[in-house]
Amino acid sequence: MNLRPTLALVAAIATACGGGAPAVKQKDIGPPVDEKQAESDAGGTVKEIYATISRGNTDNLFSVLSDPLFVFGPRALDATATRSDALVALGKVVGAKNKKQLSSGKLEVVASPGGHSAWAFDVVNADGGPIAVMVILRNDDDLWSVTAAALARTPSMKDVRAELKKASIVPPGANAAAMVDPRAEAAVDKFKRGLLAQDVWGDDLASRTEALWIGPSDGDVARGKKEIKKRWQTRLDAETRMATTGKVTAEVTPDGQLAWVTAPVTRVEKDEDPLPLREFAVFEKDGENWKMIALHEALSVDAPGAGAAFVKILPPAAAVKEAPPPPPEEPKEKKKKKKKKKSSDESSDEPKIKKKKHSDDDEETTPKKKKKHDDDVEADEDKPKKKMKHSDDDSESSEDKPKKKKLSDDDESDDDKPKKKKKKHSDDDE
Numbered sequence: 001m002n003l004r005p006t007l008a009l010v011a012a013i014a015t016a017c018g019g020g021a022p023a024v025k026q027k028d029i030g031p032p033v034d035e036k037q038a039e040s041d042a043g044g045t046v047k048e049i050y051a052t053i054s055r056g057n058t059d060n061l062f063s064v065l066s067d068p069l070f071v072f073g074p075r076a077l078d079a080t081a082t083r084s085d086a087l088v089a090l091g092k093v094v095g096a097k098n099k100k101q102l103s104s105g106k107l108e109v110v111a112s113p114g115g116h117s118a119w120a121f122d123v124v125n126a127d128g129g130p131i132a133v134m135v136i137l138r139n140d141d142d143l144w145s146v147t148a149a150a151l152a153r154t155p156s157m158k159d160v161r162a163e164l165k166k167a168s169i170v171p172p173g174a175n176a177a178a179m180v181d182p183r184a185e186a187a188v189d190k191f192k193r194g195l196l197a198q199d200v201w202g203d204d205l206a207s208r209t210e211a212l213w214i215g216p217s218d219g220d221v222a223r224g225k226k227e228i229k230k231r232w233q234t235r236l237d238a239e240t241r242m243a244t245t246g247k248v249t250a251e252v253t254p255d256g257q258l259a260w261v262t263a264p265v266t267r268v269e270k271d272e273d274p275l276p277l278r279e280f281a282v283f284e285k286d287g288e289n290w291k292m293i294a295l296h297e298a299l300s301v302d303a304p305g306a307g308a309a310f311v312k313i314l315p316p317a318a319a320v321k322e323a324p325p326p327p328p329e330e331p332k333e334k335k336k337k338k339k340k341k342k343s344s345d346e347s348s349d350e351p352k353i354k355k356k357k358h359s360d361d362d363e364e365t366t367p368k369k370k371k372k373h374d375d376d377v378e379a380d381e382d383k384p385k386k387k388m389k390h391s392d393d394d395s396e397s398s399e400d401k402p403k404k405k406k407l408s409d410d411d412e413s414d415d416d417k418p419k420k421k422k423k424k425h426s427d428d429d430e
Contacts, residue, residue, distance in 0.1 A: 006234070050102045117139065121130075166305070184260075215297050274311040
């Protein structure tokens with residue numbers, strides 16, 4: 001939703017001292033409010049803050065700022081935890097003599113289910129350049145007020161790289177005091193898991209049409225599922241991971257529907273220098289769990305060398321990806337190779353078999369050798385089978401032998417006569 005901007009928050013930008021804040025008392029929040037109406041009313045409160053700052057009258061901001069009020073940035077020392085601290089800080093930079101004209105870029109407001117809390121984002125044009133503003137609002141008896149804000153300047157990436165060489169980049173509100181609402185512990189756990197496993201944050205953000213990501217440099221904005229999914233794939237490919245360099249602060253709105261978690265971190269990406277940032281994440285209630293719906297990443301430029309202490313605290317190295325297991329086809333290929341080897345062995349036997357066959361053919365063409373070979377085979381291996389063959393031959397030869405004997409006795413030399421006598425002799429025998 002487009003509304004005119006607001007920056008009593010930017011006021012809280014001015015300076016900041018940390019401070020303890022009383023615990024939020026849970027109270028009856030009343031009947032649900034139409035979400036569209038809630039977004040319109042919350043946006044009206046933001047417009048009122050912008051107008052009040054532009055007039056230089058900070059006293060009139062008292063009713064539109066909650067207590068406690070957490071403000072982080074835009075400078076390294078800017079961090080407040082109470083409304084009075086935020087107003088004092090704002091008074092140092094805004095007044096009747098030094099008015100700050102604020103103009104909004106595009107104010108976006110998203111109400112939580114039930115319409116009793118909301119979050120908003122805007123890029124405000126102020127002295128010194130654009131300032132990205134993320135705010136959390138609550139609704140008490142139809143009166144909206146700001147409970148938390150993160151503010152940061154958005155230099156070009158060229159300027160960011162130049163300042164990194166001087167070690168002058170630091171997280172906004174780097175010295176904020178730790179304060180975690182017990183109701184926000186599950187959101188804090190998810191926030192911490194996402195520091196090293198960026199897909200934890202990416203999966204949440206890419207699941208909502210209203211989701212929003214704001215980066216640290218000018219133009220770093222992604223809205224909705226498609227843009228965020230594309231952006232997050234780039235982060236995963238770059239092996240993005242983070243380590244906290246300061247205290248975690250978190251709170252849940254009185255209706256229990258929104259939680260915000262923030263901490264200074266050092267972000268590391270492949271082939272990039274470590275970058276000190278403040279992460280400010282907004283979570284929406286999702287059953288018993290929390291789902292990230294908005295993320296603001298911010299930086300601040302300080303004196304050269306001021307960022308050196310932050311880049312000493314780095315996340316662990318990216319896990320080395322294990323080599324994938326061998327494909328299931330590989331064992332089959334090995335088996336095939338073995339089979340091929342076996343078949344080659346079998347083929348090596350083929351000449352031997354052919355040689356054997358060849359010797360048999362030779363034996364058939366040479367009857368004398370065959371007889372000799374048969375006699376040898378009879379004596380060794382195939383006695384029963386070849387004995388039958390041999391006995392037939394013997395029966396014929398035995399018949400011839402007596403005939404030859406008789407012929408020899410009668411001194412008959414003619415071959416035909418013995419045959420006739422052989423027949424006669426066989427008939428007599430029968």
